[in-house]
Amino acid sequence: MLTPNSIPEEKVKLSNKQIIIKFLTNNMVTIMFIVLGLAGFFIAGMNPFLFLFDIVARMSRNSFLVLSLIIPVVAGMGLNFSIVLGAMAGQALLIFVTHWGITGLPGILLCIVLVTPLSMFLGYLTGKLFNKAKGQEMIAGLILAFFAQGIYELIFLQLVGGIIPMENRVLIMGQGIGVRTTVDLTDGLKYGLDWPGLSWGMPNLLRPTLPWTIIVGVIVLLVGYLAYILFFKGKRASMPKLISAAAVGGFLVYWSVNQIQTASMINMVRIPLLTWFVILALCLFIVFFSKTKLGQDMRSVGQDRHVAAVSGIQVDRVRVIAIMMSMVMASWGHIIFLQNMGAFSTYGSHEQIGLYSVAALLIGGATVTKATIGQALLGVFLFHTLFIVSPSAGRQLFGDAQVGEYFRVFVAYGVIGATLAMHAWRKLLQRKGELGV
Amino acid sequence: MGEPYLLQMKNIGKSYYGTQVLQDINLSLKPGEIHAIVGENGAGKSTLMNILFGMEVIHSTGGYEGEIHVNGKKEEIDSPQKAMEMGIGMVHQEFMLLPNFTITENIKLNRENLKPSFLSRVFGEKTKRLDFPTMNADARKALNKLDIDIEEYVMVAGLPVGYMQLTEIAREIDKTNVKVIVFDEPTAVLAESEAERLLEAMKIIAEEGIAILFITHRLDEVIAISDNITVLRDGKLVATKKAEETDASQLAELMVGRKIEKMVHGEERDFKNEIALKTQNLVVHMPGEKVKGVDLEIKKGEFFGIGGLAGQGKVGVANGIMGLYPGTGQVWINGKPLGLNSPSKSMARGLAYVSEDRRGVGLLLDSSVELNIVITSLQNQDKFLKNYGLLRLMDNKGIHQHALKMIKELDIRCTGPTQLVKRLSGGNQQKVCIARALTMQPDILFVSEPTRGIDVGAKRLVLETLVRLNDELGMTIIMTSSELGELRSVCDRIAIVSEGAIAGILRPGDPDADYGLLMGGKRKRRGA
């Protein structure tokens, strides 16, 4: 039901000062993290090359996971902590495919193909559960993740090697039952998707560097735009937009050429193009999806379940589909993450996924009720900037890198806690506003 | 025997948690018929329509008794979806809009026009893309039928209530397969001119062979437009009449079960020369109700009326002073200036407001009647609190008693102060809103359209309560209403607003002709 009384206040014309204050309060978290990141960067005396090297790697392996959180937010189900289940499914498949000895890109593709029905099934069950706990999805997701952890441990500690036969000296513990605590993907699935930048055995010449990728990327965009205008009679962008795009493009190309000429260390940053294409494809898919009937249904359900139901939308079904999509994306995302890491702790590496992905999304400025692709990517960038700089900043400030380590864990939990509290507080304020007869 | 009826509801009964709210209702509808349903607040009109539309409240509370026949065939309508498949459309008493969608998106909600996408061949219907140009064109057509010139790509959030209502009506008009449309109090939040346009549109729809079920508390509308009229009282059917066989006063009598006398105005009163509220060049940017410079002086203890035609700005005055819409100019309360654009400041200065758009607004639907009545006073004025040393707790007994008093005074039909507000009928929810404002006992009370959506019998009670508060407590009351008769029965002076300014101020006893002239915009020339 609509509550128009709370709305007119928005329309009161704001002075410039008020607009700035509103901008600052609405983007408080993001701004704080930009400041923190910059400060940490300088305190740590970070080598820009190392930073770039690290952030490119981290963004390519984490973005997909964080993007998987968007759809449930749109459908009004909040932050989907249950993606941990998807991560478990992805991990399970990595273990099995490693056992079967299928390596490289084919191995990854096999993982993806097999994990999809599994995570769809998990998503279906989770969605059903969430429908029983409407409004409490976040808590339900967290608890479900703990519960699933138990089942996961049961399977991989007790059943694999026993009831589920698996004979593998490397993977299975000495007694023949239970998977070892770490799984090494080296010479197997490691970098299976990160083609060609990180692929093993790829001649150096064919592994695109960051500057070359930028130059080719800018040229492709330019040609694409011209083709769009000339051959497809597309609409021309406005002048200011064109000028700023040209300026940014020009600068990037200039910088890249400069790096190549000076043979700087930047030339050692290699780009896993395929992974980036996959992330780009997911972004495009989300944009496309939001314009489909199902996407529109999700936006409707997200705004008001009651109104959606009265218009004949099958609310429960739409919600289940949203969770299923998120779950599948999360399982893929976790596979992308682990193939890049190259090794993982069998019983731990998925645990933090929900927490860190949610934190990243929130840092980008998303809330429980609104999340966009831009916010997800910005959030990954800022969150991981902090990850990179905090150990050395900690060492500089306190003489102990471990302090920085604590700090970032503290930050992850802190941000989530603060955001949830703020969400509750906003709701309360809104209520109070409505009460002003 | 072939039945000419499009829709028949037979022996319909319904009970909520053991209370029988409908009993043995029979209703038949032919194609193209406009059938009005009238009755007091809480008589069961919305419940009957909710049954027809398969609403969840009905089925989650044990369903209903009786049978529904569509085209002579018995149908189980157990969800809104089923109702829509049967060709039944409904404009609900409370808004069913999504605020962050555009008007088009709301009109086309779950009936979006689609075009194939690269996924839809594999994944089917649901992955087709929305065809916005067609959707916009359709929405435009429906809006044009209602003669509304608002852009269809505007977001619904922040629209004046009238437009929201019309958006919902446009949604029903746009449906192609409808055979029956239910309008549950569509005119309650519309201005007279908008309401007239809606009635015209309804007639056109009916001529196309679509049957209409129409609920309203404006009995003259009923007489003007309907073919048949069903009167409900306390959940029972009292009469079904042909429109030409009856009139407004007989209907009112049937509804309430007794005769309703008109209120007449008391004597002219004198006031001390204390000014409670003064405005100078007040400008309010309220869409559709712009105020373009109003100067007013209202005395302490006065019952002041603001009238005028729709869209002329009468509604904007109170909204501007309460800070709900952006405004400029000067306002003094008891001689001290008031900062505009801040509802909380206005409240802190002893102003309270019963807004004209109360439909489901600001009520805590899942809380009790008593809590809803006292909550604003509790939070803003620290009333109804008891001190226990350091602790301050709610004074439950005091709250309960106060609520009982309000329930009696305004005749709020409920099982008691502890009933949840969402279980009240629409009109009774509105009475709770009014009770809440009265509980604040403000120095100055603004009431807009206090009797909208309230039945003829209760109307009188509400007005009487306002008069009594004004009399006994000396509360200054500023009442905005589109019903002149209502203003003239209770106010000391009435300002008529035309083109965003005061056209003149009249006494209730002044001749009708004067009112007519001012309303028509024939302003008394200043200095002439």
Ligand SMILES: Nc1ncnc2c1ncn2[C@@H]1O[C@H](COP(=O)(O)OP(=O)(O)OP(=O)(O)O)[C@@H](O)[C@H]1O
């Ligand atoms: N969800 C509910 N739970 C319990 N009782 C309800 C519920 N909805 C309505 N009622 C009760 O049913 C009765 C009829 O309500 P209904 O809404 O049908 O009245 P109405 O005729 O539409 O009145 P109005 O003119 O005020 O809209 C009222 O006594 C009301 O308290």
Ligand SMILES: [Mg+2]
């Ligand atoms: Mg009703």
